[in-house]
Amino acid sequence: MEEKNQYDVTSIKVLEGLEGVRKRPAMYIGSTGKEGLHHLAIEVINNSVDEALAGFCTKIYVKINKDGSLTVEDNGRGIPTEIHPQLKKPGVEIVMTKLHAGGKFDHKIYPIAGGLHGVGVSVVNALSEELTVQVKRNGKIYEQKYKRGEPVTELKVIGTCKPEETGTIVKFKPDKEIFSTTNFDFELLAIKMRELAFLNPGVSFILESEKEKKKETFKYEGGLQEFVKWLNKTRNPLHKPIYLKKTHNDCIVEVALQYTEGYQENIFSFVNTINTIEGGTHVAGFKTALTRVLNDYLKKSKLLKEDEKLEGEDTREGLTAVISLHIRDPQFEGQTKTKLGNTEIKGIVDSVVTEQLSQFLEENPSIAKIIASKVMEAFKARVAAKKAKELVRRKGAFFSGSLPGKLADCSSSSLEKTELFIVEGESAAGSSKQARNKEFQAILPLRGKILNVEKANPHKIFENEEIATLVAAIGTGIGENFDIKKLRYGRIIIMCDADVDGQHIKTLLLTFFFRFMPALIESKRIFIAVPPLYRIRKGSKDIYVYSDEELEKYLKKWGNAEVQRFKGLGEMNPEQLWETCMNPKTRILKLVTIEDAIEADMIFSTLMGEAVEPRKVFIMEHAKMASLDI
DSSP states (O other): OOGGGOOSGGGOOOOOTTHHHHHSTHHHHSOSSHHHHHHHHHHHHHHHHHHHHTTOOOEEEEEEOTTSOEEEEEOSSOOOOSBOTTTOSBHHHHHHHOTTOSGGGOTTTOSSOSOOSSOHHHHHHHTEEEEEEEEEETTEEEEEEEETTEESSOOEEEEEOOTTOOEEEEEEEEOTTTOSOOOOOHHHHHHHHHHHHHHSTTOEEEEEETTTTEEEEEOOSSHHHHHHHHHTTTSOBSSOOEEEEEEETTEEEEEEEEEBSSSOOEEEEEETTEEOTTOBHHHHHHHHHHHHHHHHHHHHTTOSOTTOOOOHHHHTTTEEEEEEEEOSSOOBSTTTTOSBOOHHHHHHHHHHHHHHHHHHHHHOHHHHHHHHHHHHHHHHHHHHHHHHHHHHHHHTTTTSOOOOTTOBOOSOOOTTTOEEEEEEHHHHHHHHHHHSOTTTEEEEEEOSOOOOTTTSOHHHHHHOHHHHHHHHHHOSOOGGGOOGGGOOOSEEEEEOOSSHHHHHHHHHHHHHHHHHOHHHHHTTOEEEEOOOSEEEEETTEEEEEOSHHHHHHHHHHHOSOEEEEOSSGGGSOHHHHIIIIIOTTTOOEEEOOTTSOOOHHHHHHHHTTOOOOOOSOSSHHHHOOOOOOO
């Protein structure tokens, strides 16, 4: 046997200290991309938040520095600096360099904490080019520096402070050897800190960027009720927020909920201020209780017949809710803490919501009637949608497999080779049909803007002609009847004009795909064609440009040049359209991914034509919507 294939005891490697973190960083922070980078920031911020939860911190300051590092400062108790009796090292050094070391294991020190495993800040240290920690404690200011997890200085006193001044400052620079990007996003951090400010009433969260010269302060006294109001600021609420709170067996359950005129549910959940984006037992308990309470109320009010029953989706249509738990020993799935697993929590939340919501409805009949009307409307719409779906199935619009007449199909049947272009109007369809390669490119023109599925009743969606045409062309069916194995084209490409109407049509299509065919986004089948805004001609040379800034740059460089402005795809001749949008070798396509999330209410507001600040997301992971250039 060759020596390189030998497997004996010498083959077993032991990774000492934080070496394992650097070897397998994704195990601890989820990824080494943008998401993982910001997870580092959140780990450090959450340590300060834990001080706030314990009642010792009133201000948390985060700064994006010019050199790409991040500073997190709080006025909590400060990490202990005394020498540990067993390890013979300062407490701060142990916290910074040892996995599973910290005060979160002691319920007397931290009755409730988001940081539980003792790996957070040590992982940040391991994955940083350099990290400096300063501690204000006992009238002194201590400092220690690290490089890629290893101390490069001893803990030393660098100054004095007032005896009552306490706190911790952590400044770290993410390691370029680990991360694909090391640029912190101000907007993403603002989203997280705004969220934490809602969950920690009275605590100030300050975010500043030296690079962008921006600064924001978040402080809310209203807690979850104010949170729900903020979430619904672009929707039309039907009543004031309902607030429920109760402590049960050392578990504090808080819920705020409010129904709107819309149709989509928006439930956000937190455990010890950690955003549980995948839900868990607390969300399951809330949903169960909500359905039971409203069924009981409607039966008692004689609004539902004995043989009728609300389903969960009826009770959550148009609902915005925030669930926040403070519990002693949460069990999360993985270090990134996206789902709560404590089995006993489902029953606790169910019990609290059932008791408190039932009492609220009894004591507030006017709001109870509004909610009853909303859920009954959803119930009737669901029944109507079911009937419409059955009617459509009989007619065969979605399910017969017959192709729509307006589809210009391609000759190839190879899934991975074929492409379906969805275009806007007959003019664009004419140019694209002439430009395409008939062997593998199909063209489907749609008439104007399709139905906005964010605000339409379900039965209207199934009766809509343009949606029926689109679904028939794609071949997969829709909703619960969706079957990706029946997909007729390997790529589905949205090709719209580069104007406001084109953006709206693109938004409507993406909203439809996300709501009814999300598997197409997840399997990387949906693309957006990026048409140019201008063609610049200088002599015999043509350049296509995609923004006004790019145009200005070329005109400065070339001086006088012939400029052609493309107001729409229909104004491009077939050769131009082929070269810029359809030729696989020269075109620009943007893949639509689930990770490029955008908040659903922003899309909704955009479609309504409201002048809403185009913030990226409330919480990127929540809406799981496709990225748009709005």
